[in-house]
Amino acid sequence: MREEERLFSVKPSKYAVKLARRYGYLPYMIERYAEIFGEELIDFLDACEKPLPRSIRCNTLRISCNLLVERLEAKGFRLRRIPWAPHGFWVEGGSVSLGATEEYLLGYYYIQGAASMLPAYILDPQPGERVLDMAAAPGGKTTQLAQLMGDTGVILAVDISRERVRALRSHLNRMGVTNTIIVRTDARRLAAMGPTFDRVLLDAPCTGEGVIPLDPSRKRSRALEDILQMTRLQEELLEAASAVTKPGGHIVYTTCSIAPEENEYVVSRVLERHPELTVVEPKVEVGLPGITSFRGVRFDPRVSRCRRLYPHKHGTEGFVICLLRKH
Numbered sequence: 001m002r003e004e005e006r007l008f009s010v011k012p013s014k015y016a017v018k019l020a021r022r023y024g025y026l027p028y029m030i031e032r033y034a035e036i037f038g039e040e041l042i043d044f045l046d047a048c049e050k051p052l053p054r055s056i057r058c059n060t061l062r063i064s065c066n067l068l069v070e071r072l073e074a075k076g077f078r079l080r081r082i083p084w085a086p087h088g089f090w091v092e093g094g095s096v097s098l099g100a101t102e103e104y105l106l107g108y109y110y111i112q113g114a115a116s117m118l119p120a121y122i123l124d125p126q127p128g129e130r131v132l133d134m135a136a137a138p139g140g141k142t143t144q145l146a147q148l149m150g151d152t153g154v155i156l157a158v159d160i161s162r163e164r165v166r167a168l169r170s171h172l173n174r175m176g177v178t179n180t181i182i183v184r185t186d187a188r189r190l191a192a193m194g195p196t197f198d199r200v201l202l203d204a205p206c207t208g209e210g211v212i213p214l215d216p217s218r219k220r221s222r223a224l225e226d227i228l229q230m231t232r233l234q235e236e237l238l239e240a241a242s243a244v245t246k247p248g249g250h251i252v253y254t255t256c257s258i259a260p261e262e263n264e265y266v267v268s269r270v271l272e273r274h275p276e277l278t279v280v281e282p283k284v285e286v287g288l289p290g291i292t293s294f295r296g297v298r299f300d301p302r303v304s305r306c307r308r309l310y311p312h313k314h315g316t317e318g319f320v321i322c323l324l325r326k327h
Contacts, residue, residue, distance in 0.1 A: 047312035107175040115316035129198040137164030139171035191243040206255035210318025258318035260294040268299035
């Protein structure tokens with residue numbers, strides 16, 4: 001049986017149908033989750049029923065983190081550092097919305113999921129480098145890349161959506177970023193540029209299976225065919241990322257989906273065609289290893305070096321992050 005037939009032909013069991021009815025999911029999703037989580041399936045489903053802790057990233061282009069903590073705690077917020085994010089804080093309390101404070105409007109922080117802070121740290125852009133953000137809007141990771149680069153070098157921030165580019169431009173201005181060029185286009189077209197960038201971030205468009213705690217409608221909004229179509233787009237985008245990365249450069253491929261079809265499968269397929277690429281173990285102490293087989297399909301064993309985050313394990317949205325190096 002072909003790989004696609006194994007991955008994208010799911011016949012839910014009676015148990016999966018029962019759990020799908022109880023938790024409000026489409027049955028094919030539960031059947032797949034049962035293989036991913038095994039005995040932890042109920043723990044995962046229960047965690048998705050609870051709201052995630054709020055989190056922010058301090059913008060050191062505008063303010064020191066210590067001063068930001070002082071200002072927000074004076075307003076009644078309680079901040080707790082996120083262990084894997086040097087500029088990240090979980091936030092509790094407060095009498096006003098995090099998006100309505102003076103500090104937010106001044107660009108002192110970005111409201112960002114705790115897991116979504118990891119890709120930029122793993123990519124580790126250096127001052128003066130050329131960096132590409134292939135799906136940049138609304139700007140959380142772009143502004144974080146600029147922060148880590150000290151607003152030096154050049155970031156090319158690409159997005160295909162006119163509306164989302166407006167949000168990207170607004171956040172760049174609010175947070176004091178000046179090293180970024182915005183281009184509205186299909187990022188797949190960038191492959192024609194050739195090896196131009198030291199580092200590439202591809203926070204790929206995805207079905208959002210990792211954000212169910214934030215958007216419960218995702219339990220029923222996508223069919224298995226949608227995942228198949230998304231994997232094809234993701235594969236094309238990762239091919240383009242490889243084409244524009246300099247030898248010795250790095251790519252971070254990441255999604256807010258926990259679907260192996262959209263993550264390890266995509267990376268494995270691209271690795272088959274590109275011997276110059278390899279998966280690198282990221283220097284982080286959070287996350288579980290990548291999945292090396294799913295529904296009878298074996299992936300490239302190197303994808304075990306990817307990192308997976310889950311709400312029931314890490315208190316975050318679901319996220320998968322793969323760091324690749326081009327030789």
